[in-house]
Amino acid sequence: MAEVEEKVIMTPKCKTANSTTLVVERKAVEPEASDKIHIAGGDHTGIIINKQETYENGVSEPCHAQLEFYVYLVSGATGTHTREARALRFWFKPQMTPNERPYEAQAFFRELVSPQDFPKDYVGYIKKIMKLMQHKYQQLKMLEVELRQEGYASPPPAYIDDSIINQTPLISEQRVLDMIENAYPNPLSVDDFVSAAKWSKADVKDALESLEEKGLTRAMSEGVYVRQHSVDTQVVKQMPTLSSSRQPSIAVITALYCEKQAVDAMMDNQETYVRYTTVGE
Template sequence: MAELEEKVVMTPKSKTANSTTLVIERKAVEPEASDKIHVAGGDHTGIIINKEKNYENGVTEPCHAQLEFYVYLVSAATGTHSREARALRFWFKPNMTPHERPYEAQAFFRELVSPQDFPKDYVGYIKKIMKLMQHKYNQLKLLEVELRQEGAGAPLPAYIEDSVVNQTPLISEQRVLDMIENAYPNPLTVDDFVTAGKWSKTEVKDALESLEEKGLTRAMSEGVYVRQHSVDTQVVKQMPTLCSSRQPSIAVITALYCEKQAVDAMMDNQETYVRYTTVGESNVYTLGTIGNHRVVTTKLPSVGRTREAMTAAGNTTTRLLGIFQKVEYVFLVGVGGGVPHYTDYERHVRLGDVVVSSPAPDLPDKYVYIFCEKAEKNAKGGWDYEVKPYKPADFLLQDIAARLSNSKAIWDAYVNEGLDRLRGVPGRWEAPEGATDRLCVEIGEGAFIEVSHPSPQGDQVDRAGSGLRVHLSPVAGGRAVSGSGEARAAFAAHARALAYDCELDAVLDSVIGNRKDCFVSIRGISDYRDGTRGKAWQPHAALAAAAVMKGIIAAMPPPTD
């Protein structure tokens, strides 16, 4: 007798006033059509709709993976929004390993909500689930689909088109201060603000004078301003010569002002020098100690893909390593964008977590940072990448991070120490409310859906409220892939990256060019892009990254001289 071919069968499981649950399963059956069973034909051959109700799926074991997301429906009559929750619960065939299941569930979900053909209505949503299960995900045995109306609910305000975000904002002291901090240690003129912000000179001067009265900015000369870093900052034309015992062996490079503040809060015995110039790039160096180690920190004047920014980042790093020639270890410390996992709690990266650049254990090339210069879809539906990969000659810093990764009490103590030292310093250094950590997926045409953070499954331990979470993985960069969307997820999976940064490849080019064998990038997660969007989380994420940096430095072998 010929073996029956598997069909994809949909059956209603339950229905209430505001929810519907369906079961879609793979079955070897040959049913006959009736008033309760619809057997599809043509392009939909192999799909069966069973209209019997109150069906139990017969599965007693807990689901192998699950997720829930929310769509915001608009009433054509009133224009008001209502929120609908959609849950998916997965059971796979026995030959799929527990390790593979979350990856398969995540891949299914990403394809289901792909911007190319996101289903706009209920029928299209169920139809796409069945077609994916029928033609591609043949290890998926059973899927439970729940749709639940949750009443009125406004869509996310945070996801606004870039064109709207980039419109000229009204001037405020905070916006002027943000510009000064981004440029630091370079000074800005009044004309710089007028050109960049499209503001009047009078508005700019009023804001700058107010900031100067508050001790946040400093006039270097007539109409030229810089961030006032600390009261004891020394402005010099050249760095003073340091005796051998004061030479740092560790350099820390930051890109944002709050990152440098967080890193400096981890050091003792600080001295800050600014080499100020009106031609070319100014430089800031803060010298201090962490445990037995001498450390120097700096901030890049700008980052990004403009020729000026790339040149400045590389030159700043080269000058740092040229002045402090005893530096052996280089840390890139700051914020980054997390790569979420929608179905696996252990692999999920959330705001406030920290990612330490480390090689992927399942890849032969032990790269810790991968910069993507170009990403293109190929004829097979996959992606082709042009990349610049980086790996240290010595993995000492990564090895220490791996050894300490289960000792979260160390990180938490340093976070609390940093909070004490930063008390009174502008910025919200404490973690924002958890409700602000909203996870979204772009579905095309400027629209987003909100996805619930995964919950622990099986023997996974719930770490909520138990302190800082540290992940070890490669870090990625490159605006070709770091934005939201399919390319971001695809490249992260390709590189095994759990974080993206704001494009620091020029810094690493200089580090490797100067033959520094030990380097690491530590990213505190402030958003789900590249770290530059999540202003609310940046100070705390920077502090978390700095705390992990301090933990690694404190565990390093003591200096030999």
């Protein structure tokens, strides 16, 4: 007699006004299709949807691992946000040792919530769980999936509407100065600002001239600017050769302009050189 292949079966467990719990399990069965059992075919062969209203899994032992995270559901009609908690409870086959179970659960979770293809609706979410369990996580025996809405909530701090992302930020002296400091000690041209931030040349020139009047930037050549350092800075085409008595004894590497300022504030008798050449030299 041929061995019966394992199937991945999804069954509703319980449902309340604000929560739904499903069970996805692996079983070696050959059920017959009916009005309560849907047997998938084609690319989804091996998946069974059991439409029974209630389910008792018969498992008395506590789950081997549990993970929970939150999503924010956005109403297409009103734009309001609802926070939903999603819990996953894992039971593994006996062949998987207790030490391996948490790592396997975490690996499953990372694939499920990957930003590259995170499911945008309930059907996609459950489908991805079943496909991962069917094709990759063979030692996962049963998974309990709980979806629990917690009511209206403010959007998460990182939430940005697509329409905002596509907007060009308004130019300001601070934004221009930030870009110059991020590029320091390299200079930026007016065209660099226009290309990166999509601002007009006239607005960029006005902001740069205003910053130069305030002593915050310096024009290196026509239309090319660099941050004006608070300490006297010598602009040279070739770095000078220092005598042994003037050679530095330590090196402090900084990535941000503000970090350089902090280091400079702790140093005495400092000399700052910036090597600058124009295009073509």
